Amino acid sequence: MQWRIDRRVAGSYMTDKIYLAYHRASMMDEKLVSVQSPNSEQYVGPVDLSGYEYIDLPDIHDIADDACVDIFDVLKNRRTVRLFSKDYTMSFEDFCKFVQFSMGKSFENNHDWTYRTYPSGGSRYPVDIYVVPQRVEGLKEFEVYRLDQPNNRLYDMGRTAGKEEIKNATCATKYDYHEYMDSNLFIFMVSSFEKSTCKYGLLGYRLTFLEAGHIGENLSLVAERMGLASVPLGGFYERNINSFLGADKFNETTLYYYLVGGKR
Numbered sequence: 001m002q003w004r005i006d007r008r009v010a011g012s013y014m015t016d017k018i019y020l021a022y023h024r025a026s027m028m029d030e031k032l033v034s035v036q037s038p039n040s041e042q043y044v045g046p047v048d049l050s051g052y053e054y055i056d057l058p059d060i061h062d063i064a065d066d067a068c069v070d071i072f073d074v075l076k077n078r079r080t081v082r083l084f085s086k087d088y089t090m091s092f093e094d095f096c097k098f099v100q101f102s103m104g105k106s107f108e109n110n111h112d113w114t115y116r117t118y119p120s121g122g123s124r125y126p127v128d129i130y131v132v133p134q135r136v137e138g139l140k141e142f143e144v145y146r147l148d149q150p151n152n153r154l155y156d157m158g159r160t161a162g163k164e165e166i167k168n169a170t171c172a173t174k175y176d177y178h179e180y181m182d183s184n185l186f187i188f189m190v191s192s193f194e195k196s197t198c199k200y201g202l203l204g205y206r207l208t209f210l211e212a213g214h215i216g217e218n219l220s221l222v223a224e225r226m227g228l229a230s231v232p233l234g235g236f237y238e239r240n241i242n243s244f245l246g247a248d249k250f251n252e253t254t255l256y257y258y259l260v261g262g263k264r
């Protein structure tokens with residue numbers, strides 16, 4: 001049987017322009033300043049990870065940077081590279097370097113508030129990072145890890161994702177369309193929107209996606225700088241990923257997915 005999908009029904013594709021309704025409702029408007037002004041008193045903090053084991057990561061300022069490379073060259077050369085090497089094993093040192101430069105803590109002010117290598121609306125940091133490694137020295141194969149940037153820690157969430165679960169999480173991997181399964185890092189950006197919406201209301205939803213975009217660009221540029229391949233993925237089965245990460249337990253959902261690994 002052949003499927004016939006007509007995407008022109010009623011002039012739109014399934015959504016019936018729901019996204020426009022949301023976009024309009026979340027627009028900042030001068031007339032609404034009293035209801036839209038940020039509510040800085042509301043704060044939703046990080047989830048409680050006590051009880052989970054963790055690995056200490058080096059502070060970004062203690063990581064040696066070998067050669068000087070011009071950021072203009074990195075920007076010129078960055079590409080989405082879809083061919084990963086099966087034979088490449090990432091050292092723990094390179095893992096730390098990659099993670100800390102693309103997403104780590106870079107600054108701490110004298111009020112104990114920490115900042116990262118990417119910007120965040122109102123520094124609420126609503127995007128959390130889960131990493132599932134394959135062939136990374138010192139890390140368990142396909143274990144679910146979670147970054148705790150303020151403390152330079154990598155938490156072991158006590159669950160394994162399973163290669164099949166990862167494979168079934170995107171149509172590209174499920175149907176062997178690309179060789180993505182050979183990558184070394186499966187990186188998931190997940191959000192608990194409340195960290196941002198409690199302060200900014202509907203705008204917080206937008207700010208969360210903008211932040212994920214910033215992180216994504218960092219991942220691509222640091223991968224390029226370190227000679228690694230990277231692929232940003234927007235098309236994936238969100239519920240499946242939430243469930244194998246255990247993110248649904250924390251009321252989080254996956255926004256963006258990255259593959260990073262050795263080039264073939």
Ligand SMILES: Cc1cc2nc3c(=O)[nH]c(=O)nc-3n(C[C@H](O)[C@H](O)[C@H](O)COP(=O)(O)O)c2cc1C
Binds near residue numbers: 078231235
């Ligand atoms: C938000 C976003 C989502 C993307 N989703 C996918 C995806 O699901 N699958 C894929 O193979 N590539 C995906 N890409 C990669 C693009 O196809 C790629 O960036 C584009 O072809 C331009 O090539 P370049 O990155 O080498 O400049 C995505 C890129 C972005 C920015």
